[in-house]
Amino acid sequence: MGSAAPGTLLDMRILIVGGGVLGTMHAWHAVRRGHQVVQLERDAGPRAATVRNFGLVWVSGRAPGAETTVALRARELWEEIGKAARGLKFRAAGSLTIVNTDAEVAVLEQVMALPDAADRELKLLDAGEARALEPALGADLRAALWCGRDAIVEPRLVPGALRQALAASGRYQFLPGRTVVDADTGIVRDHLGDTHHGDAVVICPGAEHSILGGKALSGLHRCRLQMMQTAPLDIPLRTALADGDSLRYYPVFDVPARKNLPAPSPATDRWRMQLLCVQRADGGLTIGDTHAYDEPFDVGVAEEAYDELRGRAERILGRTIPKTVTRWAGVYSQQPEPVAAVESRHVLTAGVHLITGLGGRGMTASPAVAETTAKELNW
Ligand SMILES: Cc1cc2nc3c(=O)[nH]c(=O)nc-3n(C[C@H](O)[C@H](O)[C@H](O)COP(=O)(O)OP(=O)(O)OC[C@H]3O[C@@H](n4cnc5c(N)ncnc54)[C@H](O)[C@@H]3O)c2cc1C
Structure with a gap:
């Protein structure tokens, strides 16, 4: 130092x-x-x-303006700090948000028109381009949003x-x-x-x-999330992955076309769920997440949510994913909107x-x- x-x-x-x-x-x-x-x-x-999170340095989802400015500065700092503290295993891996419907593509097209799209290194890819970037992707894919500024660290x-x-x-x-x-x-x-x-x-x-x-x-409020970790996948993932339900939650996707998204599936609605999937340095997959806001939070973690998350990860990767080795829940502190x-x-x-x-x-x-x-x- x-x-x-x-x-x-x-x-x-x-x-x-x-x-x-x-x-x-x-x-x-x-x-x-x-x-x-x-x-x-x-x-x-x-x-x-x-030590319970994905380790995602997630620039792509942030609201345009001050929040993105903070995220972009933090991304720079993570890279710098990652060089001085190599044990945290900073990786400039980027991310792909995978979508399957025209309504989702319309949202991504409007996100591409945001003034800070280039700062975040966003690109709207067709299925072939996304697969060229991440060969591990399966067939279940219409288009994807690439964010070159997203990164991964090892939270534990x-x-x-x-x-x-x-x-x-x-x-x-x-x-x-x-x-x-x-x-x-x-x-x-x-x-x-x-x-x-x-x-x-x-x-x-x-x-x-x-x-x-x-x-x-x-x-302030609190939010509880369910997470899981698999045994090592037999292939490396080049990037972090998210599914189309992310478009319902992250502020960057709050564009006019968002109102045309179809109603969420019963599982998404019930668990306020999206798929995020990050490969750990040892090859295992961290997969999540759900969101619960009503306290007291459940003592246990719900198996139904894990079945749904596993199914989504398998559809996106087009393969059976390894067995689950651990499950956990985590709680973060949140301000009421608007912040x-x-x-x-x-x-x-x-x-x-x-x-x-x-x-x-x-x-x-x-x-x-x-x-x-x-x-x-x-x-
Ligand atoms: C499941 C999950 C997934 C997430 N994924 C991501 C992600 O991928 N990317 C992202 O950007 N964010 C993510 N987050 C959010 C992120 O993890 C949190 O916002 C962040 O870790 C908060 O850090 P913190 O240091 O403020 O709080 P904490 O990590 O909660 O640390 C607070 C510390 O303070 C200690 N403490 C509390 N009271 C006292 C006391 N009286 N005396 C001494 N010590 C005390 C606690 O023991 C604790 O260790 C996720 C969160 C969860 C739960």
Whole structure:
């Protein structure tokens, strides 16, 4: 990691609460600017959304304007950080969103006319062009949207790889197994009764909305997703894959032609489902996802949703996919629509910043959101 950037304050000690991707990206920018960082995490290592996601750096789905600007900056940062922390296995893999109907193609044509289509490296491909790009695709395909700026990282490896690079700076300390119970200007207290002192405090608690009494985050929602992982596929996938139901959810597809999409299938409606499929570095497929918003969330994961997701992946790839090896659910923190910014920021008291609410784009956006904090706080 480099030394302090010109014009920044030197020798600050920054306390970061939360060991997920957002907290760790804050640690990254602080250490890069020459500061000391102490990062506290409740668990032995992060076990929440950061290690339960697809690892998709997903520029393609973001709303035009500010959200895409953040995603494109984050994509640049991921590539840069991926070179310094190779263990997170950044891959500039791009993505294909596969569609099968004229109504879906009409949506993609309007997306291609958006002013930022070139910045996202979008291309509308016919079936032959899509198959040339991803030979693993099966026959069930009418057209596809290619996004050259989408990328993949390994979510289970990201926090550890970042921490390893941070530790090499000599300016970083990770304190796992510490639940922060109180925070005030320049100080946090953990559940063991220890106090930690610093010049600034940044709290990134993810979907733990009850943190510090819960008042600040009472306006946020949570969303629960079901996911699965297969044994290694016998061929490599060149890119990440999504199906046509993505057009119902991602803001970039909010173009006039979207209203002409046929009604969702009963499974899509029931599980608020789309197919996303990412090949892990070991060859296995991460497949999802469903969306549930009503709390309390189910304790179990629903087999019916997995049957549907597996069927969709097999149709897109035109082959039987390997057996499922693990299933899990994950929860992320989300702001109510319409959102003013990618993240929700609160200043609890002087120098104590609470940041979360990145929703389903948090793995993508975290490096850029943390950079914004660093700039705003003159780190
Ligand atoms: C299934 C699933 C798939 C997703 N896929 C993608 C994707 O492909 N691409 C994308 O961009 N986004 C994706 N997301 C969203 C993304 O994962 C999240 O937005 C992001 O990980 C949030 O990171 P975070 O650091 O804010 O929160 P978290 O990962 O939840 O981390 C918060 C951390 O804070 C700790 N903590 C909480 N309270 C305390 C306390 N009092 N003291 C100490 N520590 C505390 C927690 O233990 C936790 O480790 C997905 C989310 C899910 C659930």
